[in-house]
Amino acid sequence: xxxxxxxxxxxxxxxxxxxxxxxxxxxxxxxxxxxxxxxxxxxxxxxxxxxxxxxxxxxxxxxxxxxxxxxxxxxxxxxxxxxxxxxxxxxxxxxxxxxxxxxxxxxxxxxxxxxxxxxxxxxxxxxxxxxxxxxxxxxxxxxxxxxxxxxxxxxxxxxxxxxxxxxxxxxxxxxxxxxxxxxxxxxxxxxxxxxxxxxxxxxxxxxxxxxxxxxxxxxxxxxxxxxxxxxxxxxxxxxxxxxxxxxxxxxxxxxxxxxxxxxxxxxxxxxxxxxxxxxxxx
Amino acid sequence: xxxxxxxxxxxxxxxxxxxxxxxxxxxxxxxxxxxxxxxxxxxxxxxxxxxxxxxxxxxxxxxxxxxxxxxxxxxxxxxxxxxxxxxxxxxxxxxxxxxxxxxxxxxxxxxxxxxxxxxxxxxxxxxxxxxxxxxxxxxxxxxxxxxxxxxxxxxxxxxxxxxxxxxxxxxxxxxxxxxxxxxxxxxxxxxxxxxxxxxxxxxxxxxxxxxxxxxxxxxxxxxx
Amino acid sequence: xxxxxxxxxxxxxxxxxxxxxxxxxxxxxxxxxxxxxxxxxxxxxxxxxxxxxxxxxxxxxxxxxxxxxxxxxxxxxxxxxxxxxxxxxxxxxxxxxxxxxxxxxxxxxxxxxxxxxxxxxxxxxxxxxxxxxxxxxxxxxxxxxxxxxxxxxxxxxxxxxxxxxxxxxxxxxxxxxxxxxxxxxxxxxxxxxxxxxxxxxxxxxxxxxxxxxxxxxxxxxxxxxxxxxxxxxxxxxxxxxxxxxxxxxxxxxxxxxxxxxxxxxxxxxxxxxxxxxxxxxxxxxxxxxx
Numbered sequence: 001x002x003x004x005x006x007x008x009x010x011x012x013x014x015x016x017x018x019x020x021x022x023x024x025x026x027x028x029x030x031x032x033x034x035x036x037x038x039x040x041x042x043x044x045x046x047x048x049x050x051x052x053x054x055x056x057x058x059x060x061x062x063x064x065x066x067x068x069x070x071x072x073x074x075x076x077x078x079x080x081x082x083x084x085x086x087x088x089x090x091x092x093x094x095x096x097x098x099x100x101x102x103x104x105x106x107x108x109x110x111x112x113x114x115x116x117x118x119x120x121x122x123x124x125x126x127x128x129x130x131x132x133x134x135x136x137x138x139x140x141x142x143x144x145x146x147x148x149x150x151x152x153x154x155x156x157x158x159x160x161x162x163x164x165x166x167x168x169x170x171x172x173x174x175x176x177x178x179x180x181x182x183x184x185x186x187x188x189x190x191x192x193x194x195x196x197x198x199x200x201x202x203x204x205x206x207x208x209x210x211x212x213x214x215x216x217x218x219x220x221x222x223x224x225x226x227x228x229x230x231x232x233x234x235x236x237x238x239x240x241x242x243x244x245x246x247x248x249x250x251x252x253x254x255x256x257x258x259x260x261x262x263x264x265x266x267x268x269x270x271x272x273x274x275x276x277x278x279x280x281x282x
Numbered sequence: 283x284x285x286x287x288x289x290x291x292x293x294x295x296x297x298x299x300x301x302x303x304x305x306x307x308x309x310x311x312x313x314x315x316x317x318x319x320x321x322x323x324x325x326x327x328x329x330x331x332x333x334x335x336x337x338x339x340x341x342x343x344x345x346x347x348x349x350x351x352x353x354x355x356x357x358x359x360x361x362x363x364x365x366x367x368x369x370x371x372x373x374x375x376x377x378x379x380x381x382x383x384x385x386x387x388x389x390x391x392x393x394x395x396x397x398x399x400x401x402x403x404x405x406x407x408x409x410x411x412x413x414x415x416x417x418x419x420x421x422x423x424x425x426x427x428x429x430x431x432x433x434x435x436x437x438x439x440x441x442x443x444x445x446x447x448x449x450x451x452x453x454x455x456x457x458x459x460x461x462x463x464x465x466x467x468x469x470x471x472x473x474x475x476x477x478x479x480x481x482x483x484x485x486x487x488x489x490x491x492x493x494x495x496x497x498x499x500x501x502x503x504x505x506x
Numbered sequence: 507x508x509x510x511x512x513x514x515x516x517x518x519x520x521x522x523x524x525x526x527x528x529x530x531x532x533x534x535x536x537x538x539x540x541x542x543x544x545x546x547x548x549x550x551x552x553x554x555x556x557x558x559x560x561x562x563x564x565x566x567x568x569x570x571x572x573x574x575x576x577x578x579x580x581x582x583x584x585x586x587x588x589x590x591x592x593x594x595x596x597x598x599x600x601x602x603x604x605x606x607x608x609x610x611x612x613x614x615x616x617x618x619x620x621x622x623x624x625x626x627x628x629x630x631x632x633x634x635x636x637x638x639x640x641x642x643x644x645x646x647x648x649x650x651x652x653x654x655x656x657x658x659x660x661x662x663x664x665x666x667x668x669x670x671x672x673x674x675x676x677x678x679x680x681x682x683x684x685x686x687x688x689x690x691x692x693x694x695x696x697x698x699x700x701x702x703x704x705x706x707x708x709x710x711x712x713x714x715x716x717x718x719x720x721x722x723x724x725x726x727x728x729x730x731x732x733x734x735x736x737x738x739x740x741x742x743x744x745x746x747x748x749x750x751x752x753x754x755x756x757x758x759x760x761x762x763x764x765x766x767x768x769x770x771x772x773x774x775x776x777x778x779x780x781x782x783x784x785x786x787x788x789x790x791x792x793x794x795x796x
Binding site for chain 3: 343345347352360448449452477485
């Protein structure tokens with residue numbers, strides 16, 4: 001009797017372990033090293049899963065501009081579609097994922113900065129975004145200066161909202177939410193006047209089917225964010241990736257990806273800077 | 283060590299904890315009031331109020347607090363334009379208090395009901411025998427004894443509330459859990475010291491509350 | 507005082523009228539509250555069919571809600587088992603006759619009961635990410651389960667301890683009398699009975715685990731709440747998606763709570779100790795987190 005009881009407990013524990021093991025998604029262990037040269041079994045690419053228009057998990061398949069660029073680059077490096085293992089790369093974890101060699105490349109609205117260059121390498125840029133504002137279509141806001149006394153939404157810890165407050169409109173009311181979805185929901189309820197982050201992310205939000213025709217990107221960017229491909233320090237992939245990006249732009253696939261993902265939104269990327277020329281590899 | 287201390291110059295940890303303490307204080311008062319009212323509903327002779335009390339408790343006790351806090355911001359503020367203060371930030375602070383109060387009131391109600399269960403039947407019978415009707419009997423005889431019997435479970439609700447005040451981070455309130463996340467993101471080399479700073483902060487707040495309520499529940503227990 | 511009817515007399519004609527008036531006022535109050543909510547939401551266009559029809563599509567359930575529910579149940583299920591195991595170890599540790607073990611178990615239990623689960627989850631998520639010990643897609647799951655286990659294991663340890671202490675002394679003495687050691691008596695006589703006595707409180711604790719697993723959305727774990735949010739982003743019906751998630755949580759937790767109630771009635775005469783539904787009676791902080 002006693003043994004049965006403790007035996008049952010042990011069985012339950014074993015079942016729980018099995019449960020936790022089978023849930024991992026069954027992904028194959030990918031290329032061991034960050035090097036991941038062509039011919040290796042698969043390539044692990046970090047993207048956003050919750051950023052419509054850039055990297056979005058549509059229930060089993062992935063869509064967005066970052067995803068399309070990643071697919072193209074992976075294709076040029078010799079990986080077919082089913083050799084790509086998509087990994088979620090939330091902003092807070094991107095450096096960790098790379099320095100621990102848990103992904104080979106990151107395409108996740110990843111701005112090239114000097115601080116980040118200390119821990120990771122970058123290829124690209126493949127796009128140049130700028131912090132901007134998303135407002136209702138009938139709004140009179142034309143730039144961050146107009147935000148005094150208005151309500152501005154961003155995600156917790158955003159540098160964009162802080163910049164607006166510090167440099168343009170001291171009297172702005174900041175509200176921080178766990179995600180941009182909450183911000184857009186609040187704006188369609190009429191409680192906030194603008195959402196701020198990189199313009200292409202805003203355009204992606206506005207391009208959502210449910211938001212069509214409701215919002216516009218102001219088009220007055222107040223920063224320059226060079227989206228790069230995050231690589232492990234010392235990776236040898238940089239020049240190959242740059243060549244792939246250049247080819248993508250030349251072939252027109254870059255333009256096409258941008259148009260496809262941001263269809264129906266009144267948004268033009270900063271034409272002086274886009275499409276960009278990749279920087280030289282270090 | 284120096285770089286650890288420099289963290290405190292850069293980030294105001296004490297202020298973040300102070301926000302948690304304020305959230306806890308106000309939510310404790312409101313949830314105690316609302317919870318007592320709900321407990322009264324549940325023991326009252328009026329069927330519709332009994333039903334309301336029971337339904338309220340079943341709904342709020344079984345919903346994750348994060349969803350309640352999110353509804354406060356997205357539905358009450360976002361859609362219904364409920365404003366609890368003309369000051370923008372104070373409004374979210376108060377919405378968080380509202381969410382915390384609504385959630386914990388369900389637990390306060392159950393704690394008081396368990397306190398009511400410690401009051402012997404004879405007390406209610408005696409109250410009726412001297413001609414008290416429901417409300418005076420509840421106010422003068424039952425609840426005073428029930429509160430004293432409910433101090434331990436109420437103390438547990440208070441401890442839970444203190445810790446749950448961190449969930450207000452999801453409602454645009456700058457408190458300690460949010461600050462810890464920011465600090466770790468910017469100083470990932472100091473993950474462990476940062477965590478233990480915040481963890482011990484909560485240990486320092488929670489353990490005295492536990493000791494105090496245990497002491498009070500013994501001291502104030504109705505001896506039978 | 508359990509029969510609440512003693513609080514008031516069988517109503518006479520006047521009291522009956524008062525109760526009727528009370529009922530009408532009560533119903534009007536409830537109906538009024540609902541009416542305000544519904545008209546206000548309708549005024550904001552939140553009740554239009556477009557916001558709700560996505561929940562009739564298989565795609566919504568197949569790719570968002572059901573996988574989310576599965577991840578919630580998976581995290582909660584694993585955490586329940588590991589919490590019980592940890593709780594038994596720590597609980598027996600706290601009853602040990604060997605002082606350092608008792609002391610160590612005590613410190614662990616008190617520490618993890620005092621630290622908010624959310625704080626622990628965020629820490630584990632970022633710390634495991636920095637330590638490079640597992641596949642990145644597994645980290646949120648591990649962080650959620652570990653945080654839930656440490657907290658709830660400590661609470662269950664207290665349940666076990668108070669369960670054993672709530673047993674009549676005679677149980678242990680009888681064990682000693684037939685020549686068992688202290689440890690044997692604990693394992694074979696006291697803990698099994700304490701578990702039976704504590705089963706209802708244990709099930710209530712499972713509700714806490716299930717609810718707290720929802721905190722995982724803050725660290726990108728793809729549980730029900732997170733998937734509901736992602737669905738809401740795509741369909742523009744965040745509020746409705748959260749409401750559906752809340753309803754699913756309420757149904758599951760309500761079923762678990764009812765189970766706890768039944769167990770406490772059923773088991774009260776199967777053990778020498780008192781079967782309680784309320785973990786609170788003796789145990790500090792066994793109440794609910796987020």
